[in-house]
Amino acid sequence: MIKAEIITIGDEILYGQITDTNTQWISAELDKIGIKTVRKSSVGDTEEAILGIFTEATSRADVVLVTGGLGPTKDDITKKTFCKFFGTELAIHEQAMADLKAFFLKRGREVTGLNKGQAELPLNATYIHNKLGTAPGMWFEANGVIYISMPGVPYEMKGLMTDAILPKLKEHFKTPTILHQIIRTVGIGESILAEKISDWEDALPENIKLAYLPSMGSVKLRLTGFGDSLEVLQAQIASEVAKLLPIAEEYIYALEDIELEVAVGRILKDKKLTVSTAESCTGGYLAHQFTKVAGSSSYFWGSIISYDNSVKINQLEVLPATLAQFGAVSEETIIQMAENVRKKLGTDIGLATSGIAGPDGGTPEKPVGTIWIAVSTKEQTITQKLQLGGFREQNIHLTSINILNLLRKVLK
Numbered sequence: 001m002i003k004a005e006i007i008t009i010g011d012e013i014l015y016g017q018i019t020d021t022n023t024q025w026i027s028a029e030l031d032k033i034g035i036k037t038v039r040k041s042s043v044g045d046t047e048e049a050i051l052g053i054f055t056e057a058t059s060r061a062d063v064v065l066v067t068g069g070l071g072p073t074k075d076d077i078t079k080k081t082f083c084k085f086f087g088t089e090l091a092i093h094e095q096a097m098a099d100l101k102a103f104f105l106k107r108g109r110e111v112t113g114l115n116k117g118q119a120e121l122p123l124n125a126t127y128i129h130n131k132l133g134t135a136p137g138m139w140f141e142a143n144g145v146i147y148i149s150m151p152g153v154p155y156e157m158k159g160l161m162t163d164a165i166l167p168k169l170k171e172h173f174k175t176p177t178i179l180h181q182i183i184r185t186v187g188i189g190e191s192i193l194a195e196k197i198s199d200w201e202d203a204l205p206e207n208i209k210l211a212y213l214p215s216m217g218s219v220k221l222r223l224t225g226f227g228d229s230l231e232v233l234q235a236q237i238a239s240e241v242a243k244l245l246p247i248a249e250e251y252i253y254a255l256e257d258i259e260l261e262v263a264v265g266r267i268l269k270d271k272k273l274t275v276s277t278a279e280s281c282t283g284g285y286l287a288h289q290f291t292k293v294a295g296s297s298s299y300f301w302g303s304i305i306s307y308d309n310s311v312k313i314n315q316l317e318v319l320p321a322t323l324a325q326f327g328a329v330s331e332e333t334i335i336q337m338a339e340n341v342r343k344k345l346g347t348d349i350g351l352a353t354s355g356i357a358g359p360d361g362g363t364p365e366k367p368v369g370t371i372w373i374a375v376s377t378k379e380q381t382i383t384q385k386l387q388l389g390g391f392r393e394q395n396i397h398l399t400s401i402n403i404l405n406l407l408r409k410v411l412k
Helices: 022-032 047-058 078-086 094-105 113-119 154-172 190-196 198-202 230-251 260-271 285-291 309-314 320-326 331-345 392-411
Strands: 002-009 035-043 063-067 090-092 120-122 126-128 137-142 145-150 177-186 208-215 218-227 252-254 275-279 300-305 349-355 370-376 381-387
Touching: 002 022, 002 047, 022 035, 022 063, 022 154, 022 177, 035 047, 047 063, 047 078, 047 145, 063 154, 078 090, 078 120, 078 137, 078 145, 090 094, 094 113, 113 120, 120 137, 126 154, 137 154, 145 154, 177 230, 177 260, 177 392, 190 198, 190 208, 190 230, 198 230, 208 230, 218 230, 230 252, 252 260, 260 285, 260 392, 275 285, 275 331, 285 300, 285 392, 300 331, 309 320, 320 331, 331 349, 331 370, 331 381, 349 392, 370 392, 381 392
Parallel strands: 002 035, 002 063, 063 145, 275 300, 275 349
Antiparallel strands: 090 120, 126 137, 137 145, 177 218, 177 252, 208 218, 349 370, 370 381
């Protein structure tokens, strides 16, 4: 396994003034060619911090990729720090200067002042032409480690990586083949899922590893296989997934990295069914889960956000007596909401949510996080009571996840 460390340089990252997107993109691209990222670090614009992280990275990585600090101003010290790290000095690189002049000439300008310094490189650096900017890429080899320096501007970095660095790394290292298989689950917690599939996990081949990636309301499983042949890995992983399905199939909604609303939308589309929503506590969030998927207009028709009881009565035709006797957060009310939105909007399926999202409004009988959801078809109406607790945003999100999962089960 070839190990990589990615280092971002810049006070602006540490101050939170910009978001570091470079490391995520770089590690994903390295993974595709069989290089495993083992550490990501961010340091400020000081020589001491940069030298320290270079030394640390040398001890744990085969390739160190650095972004940032290559501009022409005094606070950009990456090149000078590389010189100190390698015990060398800066000098004008003829090809770098020629490319720099061509870059400015194309824009009707001349290379002057600070910009000339962009053509200065450490004497031991291999120059990498940056077609999209003035800061060159640099490739160093020392102590059995490859060091790569790139500008921090994302589109310039991506251009260098795609055109030059990734092909050069593939040529330099004999990398293994890595294959990932994502399995998306919903309706089961991480620890319970881990117990359920424990025997299957223990029996995985040595070259296939399992990772649990939990998020609010769902758990993503990632199988990662290592080997020399892509075809062999594909067959191995397919075999392991086939063994997993009988154990956890009721919780698995996709064998690819897609969100639940996408998977549910595909089922609706395949079955040529339409859906509408009647929302109280989710306030349109459930409708948003449908409409953020491209092409959802073929199955999602609309929503009635009945936040106030008057809207439940006047628009959804929930009986006043039902609200008076059982309240808005009740099975009796949610049934009428789901059935009536289906009928009023003329869809095959009606969904409804009503609950106490918080932080206020709870009672001893109905504490914060008490939610009722319902799925209504022409044949039946299925309800479910949720007791979520937690924060308002969390309750709204989890309510939507739960009703989408209930719809998925009904559709299956």
